[in-house]
Amino acid sequence: MENHSVPHSTPRTAAFFDLDKTVIAKSSTLTFSKSFYQGGLINRRAVLRTAYAQFVFLAGGADHDQMERMREYLSSLCRGWDVSQVREIVAETLHDLIDPIIYDEAASLIEEHHAAGRDVVIVSTSGAEVVEPIGELLGADRVVATRMVVGEDGRFTGEVEYYAYGPTKAEAVRELAESEGYDLERCFAYSDSATDVPMLSAVGHPYAVNPDRALRREAVARGWPVLSFNRPVPLKQRLPALSMPSRPALAAMAAVSAAAATATLVWYASRRKTAKPRLARIGRLGRAARIDRV
Numbered sequence: 001m002e003n004h005s006v007p008h009s010t011p012r013t014a015a016f017f018d019l020d021k022t023v024i025a026k027s028s029t030l031t032f033s034k035s036f037y038q039g040g041l042i043n044r045r046a047v048l049r050t051a052y053a054q055f056v057f058l059a060g061g062a063d064h065d066q067m068e069r070m071r072e073y074l075s076s077l078c079r080g081w082d083v084s085q086v087r088e089i090v091a092e093t094l095h096d097l098i099d100p101i102i103y104d105e106a107a108s109l110i111e112e113h114h115a116a117g118r119d120v121v122i123v124s125t126s127g128a129e130v131v132e133p134i135g136e137l138l139g140a141d142r143v144v145a146t147r148m149v150v151g152e153d154g155r156f157t158g159e160v161e162y163y164a165y166g167p168t169k170a171e172a173v174r175e176l177a178e179s180e181g182y183d184l185e186r187c188f189a190y191s192d193s194a195t196d197v198p199m200l201s202a203v204g205h206p207y208a209v210n211p212d213r214a215l216r217r218e219a220v221a222r223g224w225p226v227l228s229f230n231r232p233v234p235l236k237q238r239l240p241a242l243s244m245p246s247r248p249a250l251a252a253m254a255a256v257s258a259a260a261a262t263a264t265l266v267w268y269a270s271r272r273k274t275a276k277p278r279l280a281r282i283g284r285l286g287r288a289a290r291i292d293r294v
Helices: 033-036 044-058 064-077 084-099 104-115 128-138 167-180 194-201 212-224 239-243 247-293
Strands: 014-019 117-125 140-152 156-162 186-189 205-209
Touching: 014 104, 014 167, 033 084, 044 128, 044 186, 064 104, 064 140, 064 156, 084 128, 104 117, 117 128, 128 140, 140 167, 156 186, 167 194, 186 194, 194 205
Parallel strands: 014 117, 014 186, 117 140, 186 205
Antiparallel strands: 140 156
């Protein structure tokens, strides 16, 4: 049997983004607390408690133990919530709550990675019901997020099915690399938290964004670049973003442009061919007119 060698395709690449304080300026889950209160999912006391948790998170004081306590609190808080209602609330308030707190620098990076042909993957500890719509808003290709157990009645049981946190994020990145063919040495990763050191270590181009103290020390020790994002700007105010279509749209536009250019060349060539005999006739008529005058 004759063997035919199959050419190796170019390895794919991706950029992995943590979400909270890396792409957006706040905690994605805690940002919706007021909307959940208005929807009757939580009481006023819970709103105040989540506001305090947001403050601690923004102050950079949420270490591993505090994140664990926050996970336990949020898990118990959402027990019994109707999943469809949660998704409706997020969809209705997404643009008002999340759009204004997206870092302009992060949105630009996402555009640059897409333009370079890389997939963009959001990897977040927040729940999938919140992260997936945000990922769609950002134009991400994939999302990795925490998943809660949903009972037969369509409500959260309060148990965690998959916790996208710490080493688990790195495992998810490696699994995606295997399934999607990503070359991790050529991939990028961005995060603000020391808990994401495993994820950052999994790629060849890690970046610390608005790092907490522990991550800043780690970045300095490992020689990782440190980025500062401080310009939350609504996507609709970002003219480059508005003028940047999706990659399928870009491909379609390129095809249309090429077809238009080809049609123009064909039309121009045909015009030149028909113009030459016409010019020759005009030249002969001109000479005849001069002869007649003579």
